[in-house]
Amino acid sequence: MKRTAAAILVLVFLAGVVSHTRADSAADELARGLQKKYDTIKDFSADFVHQYQSGVLRKQQTERGRLLVRKPGQMRWESEAPQRSIVVSDGKNVYVYIPDDKQVTVSAVPPDDEAATPALFLAGKGSLIRDFTVSQAMPASEMPAGTLALKLVPKKSQPDYDWLVIEFEPGTYRLRGLMTTDAQGGLSSFSFTNLKENLGLADKEFVFKPPRGVDIVTDTPRR
Numbered sequence: 113m114k115r116t117a118a119a120i121l122v123l124v125f126l127a128g129v130v131s132h133t134r135a136d137s138a139a140d141e142l143a144r145g146l147q148k149k150y151d152t153i154k155d156f157s158a159d160f161v162h163q164y165q166s167g168v169l170r171k172q173q174t175e176r177g178r179l180l181v182r183k184p185g186q187m188r189w190e191s192e193a194p195q196r197s198i199v200v201s202d203g204k205n206v207y208v209y210i211p212d213d214k215q216v217t218v219s220a221v222p223p224d225d226e227a228a229t230p231a232l233f234l235a236g237k238g239s240l241i242r243d244f245t246v247s248q249a250m251p252a253s254e255m256p257a258g259t260l261a262l263k264l265v266p267k268k269s270q271p272d273y274d275w276l277v278i279e280f281e282p283g284t285y286r287l288r289g290l291m292t293t294d295a296q297g298g299l300s301s302f303s304f305t306n307l308k309e310n311l312g313l314a315d316k317e318f319v320f321k322p323p324r325g326v327d328i329v330t331d332t333p334r335r
Contacts (some may be wrong), residue, residue: 139248142262146278149285155182155313158287158304160189167297179304185221186318200320207320216322219331243267244276251279252289252301259288 162175177191185203190196198209201221208217249263264276279289291301322328 139246139262142248142260143246146262146280146285153183153309155180155311156307156309157181157311157313158307160305161303162191163301165299167294167299180313180317182313182318188317198320200318202318202320207322209320209322209326211323214325215327215329217329217331249277251277252291252303254303255279255288256281258282 158179160177160179162177163172164175165172174194175191175197176193177189177197179190180188185201187199187201189199191198196211198207200207200209204221206219206221208219209215244264244266247263247265249261251259251261255261258281259279260282261277261279264278265274266276273292273294275293277289277291278287279291280287286307287304289301289303291299293299
């Protein structure tokens with residue numbers, strides 16, 4: 113479950129941005145449409161299923177929970193099954209709390225020009241027209257029929273992943289899923305349902321106060 117929380121943290125830390133080093137007119141048009149869609153969203157909520165398959169042992173883990181996002185840069189991931197975990201970004205720091213471990217990991221949210229995955233793009237911390245090469249991709253097999261997907265390859269090498277895929281509904285550009293890989297060859301995928309936009313989410317949803325008695329660990333960003 114530590115790996116599952118770490119995968120969520122990767123999505124929280126990386127920010128979703130795209131550059132076009134080679135023309136792909138269809139992918140370019142989709143990227144612009146997706147960016148335009150998320151420019152209109154101030155906040156949203158969704159249920160999620162996170163699946164992680166390790167690159168070495170090929171073991172698979174599945175986690176389910178609830179996601180809240182508010183621009184700019186605020187997120188809350190709460191998982192209840194199979195183990196409770198909470199990941200909160202207040203726009204300045206990211207807190208990862210797994211009650212069974214009695215430990216909170218605190219990491220600083222990177223500035224916009226150092227950001228690197230769709231999660232913070234979704235939270236308003238990036239632009240889909242900047243730092244990735246974009247191309248069309250095949251969505252995961254479990255996605256609904258007609259789902260579109262864009263593969264994002266970072267222009268600058270990233271320590272935590274090689275590529276990202278955003279999956280979305282045609283026409284409406286509503287988010288359906290995210291996929292990414294890690295340095296060990298593991299595949300992390302998120303599918304989203306019950307997506308609700310512009311709810312006016314309250315400040316309290318993005319405040320995290322470490323419980324008494326837990327260890328607090330400060331994570332130093334890798335350079």
